[in-house]
Amino acid sequence: MRLPGQDRVGRPLLKSGKKPDLTGGKGGAPLKRESMNLKSVISLLGRLVLAFLGAAAVIACTPSAKNETSSPAQAVFEPDPPHVCDFCERLNEPMAPFQVYGNTYYVGTAMISSVLIASDDGLVLINGGMTQTAPRIVDNIEALGFSLADLKLIFNSHPHFDHAGGIAALERATGAEVAASIESAKALEMGHPTEDDPQRGIEDNVFPAVPDVRAVKDGEALAVGDVKITARYMPGHTPGSAAWTWRSCEEDRCLDVVFADTFSTRSAPGFRFTDDPERVETFRNSIAKVAGLPCDILLAPSPLSIDVEAKLKAREEDPETNPFIDPDACRAYAEAGTGRLEKRLAEEASDQ
Numbered sequence: 001m002r003l004p005g006q007d008r009v010g011r012p013l014l015k016s017g018k019k020p021d022l023t024g025g026k027g028g029a030p031l032k033r034e035s036m037n038l039k040s041v042i043s044l045l046g047r048l049v050l051a052f053l054g055a056a057a058v059i060a061c062t063p064s065a066k067n068e069t070s071s072p073a074q075a076v077f078e079p080d081p082p083h084v085c086d087f088c089e090r091l092n093e094p095m096a097p098f099q100v101y102g103n104t105y106y107v108g109t110a111m112i113s114s115v116l117i118a119s120d121d122g123l124v125l126i127n128g129g130m131t132q133t134a135p136r137i138v139d140n141i142e143a144l145g146f147s148l149a150d151l152k153l154i155f156n157s158h159p160h161f162d163h164a165g166g167i168a169a170l171e172r173a174t175g176a177e178v179a180a181s182i183e184s185a186k187a188l189e190m191g192h193p194t195e196d197d198p199q200r201g202i203e204d205n206v207f208p209a210v211p212d213v214r215a216v217k218d219g220e221a222l223a224v225g226d227v228k229i230t231a232r233y234m235p236g237h238t239p240g241s242a243a244w245t246w247r248s249c250e251e252d253r254c255l256d257v258v259f260a261d262t263f264s265t266r267s268a269p270g271f272r273f274t275d276d277p278e279r280v281e282t283f284r285n286s287i288a289k290v291a292g293l294p295c296d297i298l299l300a301p302s303p304l305s306i307d308v309e310a311k312l313k314a315r316e317e318d319p320e321t322n323p324f325i326d327p328d329a330c331r332a333y334a335e336a337g338t339g340r341l342e343k344r345l346a347e348e349a350s351d352q
């Protein structure tokens with residue numbers, strides 16, 4: 001794991017870019033026609049000599065020069081084996097990708113969110129779904145007209161099989177940097193949640209390990225092109241849970257977008273939040289923090305938790321409005337989080 005401030009070493013980023021023009025113009029366009037006066041004859045002879053010398057130099061210095069004419073780097077995507085669970089198929093039902101606002105797009109499935117941010121110099125992805133979700137994400141990125149090879153940065157909101165499973169394959173295909181909170185970076189590199197994760201005792205909550213994860217501090221921002229994404233730690237569902245925030249613009253209207261992690265209290269059997277009052281306090285502080293974030297648009301790991309389907313339907317009925325814009329969304333999400341946590345604590349109290 002690379003701690004905040006450390007540089008990435010020895011792992012080149014792929015850049016799809018445009019195919020390098022090896023012909024010196026469109027199919028080796030003919031030289032511009034010139035009248036054949038003495039000056040142009042001398043100029044032409046000079047160019048022929050230079051071309052001859054140049055070709056000789058290339059042949060002398062690079063005997064394998066023919067290999068350099070191969071096509072530019074393409075992202076070759078090979079998924080990891082599918083995660084097996086009773087509800088995995090339902091989680092992974094495909095969903096058509098769509099623009100949320102400005103440079104922000106939804107590229108996940110019907111039940112697991114992945115969000116794409118298109119900067120002016122590369123793509124950023126938040127969450128990779130399950131292993132078998134990654135091919136859906138790739139299809140969705142390409143259906144929107146983007147190239148997978150332009151993916152430069154992948155964030156994770158929390159390291160469980162349903163949001164981290166596809167990251168390893170996406171990283172292999174693109175060379176994109178993977179970044180997460182300090183606690184989540186540890187889990188991503190191990191391929192399973194950390195010991196103090198409420199779901200650590202769930203045996204099949206595992207995922208392909210991601211090598212070399214960049215750990216991001218609370219409040220630290222990473223930039224790709226003209227987009228700056230900031231980490232907002234919100235421990236609760238997992239010790240490393242983090243929200244990611246950025247700004248998206250349409251013409252001159254720029255809005256604050258929040259990808260908040262879940263406030264789910266799901267845990268391994270036998271785990272009790274009430275056994276650790278400090279953890280409960282931390283969870284409550286995270287809920288308050290999300291409620292107070294600058295937030296015009298809220299996205300989250302579960303599309304159900306933010307009513308994606310209803311919003312899409314509303315937008316279809318009235319294309320002039322964008323129901324994803326809701327300055328009250330983070331507050332409402334936090335309120336629902338408080339409800340879940342208090343319900344869980346009450347259940348634990350009644351189980352004693």
Ligand SMILES: [Zn+2]
Pocket residue numbers: 158160237
């Ligand atoms: Zn989870």
